[in-house]
Amino acid sequence: MSDAVTSNTAPSADALTNTLRPLTDCFLTIRVIKSFEFRTTKNMLLPHVDVTTMTVGQLKDEVRTQLKTAAGFKPYRTTVLDTLKLYTTAHGSKTTNLIINFDHDPEWILDDDSATLASLGIENETEISFFQRELYEAFKLNPQQNW
Numbered sequence: 001m002s003d004a005v006t007s008n009t010a011p012s013a014d015a016l017t018n019t020l021r022p023l024t025d026c027f028l029t030i031r032v033i034k035s036f037e038f039r040t041t042k043n044m045l046l047p048h049v050d051v052t053t054m055t056v057g058q059l060k061d062e063v064r065t066q067l068k069t070a071a072g073f074k075p076y077r078t079t080v081l082d083t084l085k086l087y088t089t090a091h092g093s094k095t096t097n098l099i100i101n102f103d104h105d106p107e108w109i110l111d112d113d114s115a116t117l118a119s120l121g122i123e124n125e126t127e128i129s130f131f132q133r134e135l136y137e138a139f140k141l142n143p144q145q146n147w
Contacts, residue, residue, distance in 0.1 A: 024050045026117075026124040030063050031087055031100075033131035034079045036139035037146050039099045042076060051122045056084060057113030063130055083133040084110040090125030100129050102140060 021027065026049045034040040044063060054062075064081060067073045086108040087101055101108070110120055110128070122128070 021124040023052050023118050023123065026051050026122070026126070028122070029125075029127045030059075031127060031129045032063070032067070032073070032076050032079070032081065033099060033129055034076055036099050036131070036135055037144065039145060041099060042073060044070065044073070049117070051117035054117050055113060056110045056115050056117065056120070059117060059128075060084060060113070060130070080132045081130050083131055083136065085129045085131070085136075086110065086120075086122075087127040087129045089121070089123065089127075099145075100131070100136065100139075102143075 028046045028049050028051075030044040030046060032042050032044055034042075044066060046062070049059075060081070067076055067081075085100065086104075112120075
């Protein structure tokens, strides 16, 4: 096979998943958290997000809008969701807490609604938690889980 045919037909086997798509077409996973205590969470997949133009506020609005009609999210429709927090980036370390990470609160909580996602380091294959801040703060003080 000639080089002209094989070049640019497939990504390199060494390429990291966070670099396979441009920042204008990122795949994000939003971890919608209803209860920290009972570990009630459901992932919402957003396959085509332009993180160079989408702001934190726009992402919140997009998820809230999709919650109203997305299949499987009916129990989450009455949940108050007001805070986004970075859970993990592609190829980054994950927390041992299955519901949320307690690490890096000041810098990983996305509280500037006017900031673009790219300016905050969001890239392809990033996981972001979306939850009620009041419940999160209470859970941090007493991280007991019930079944």
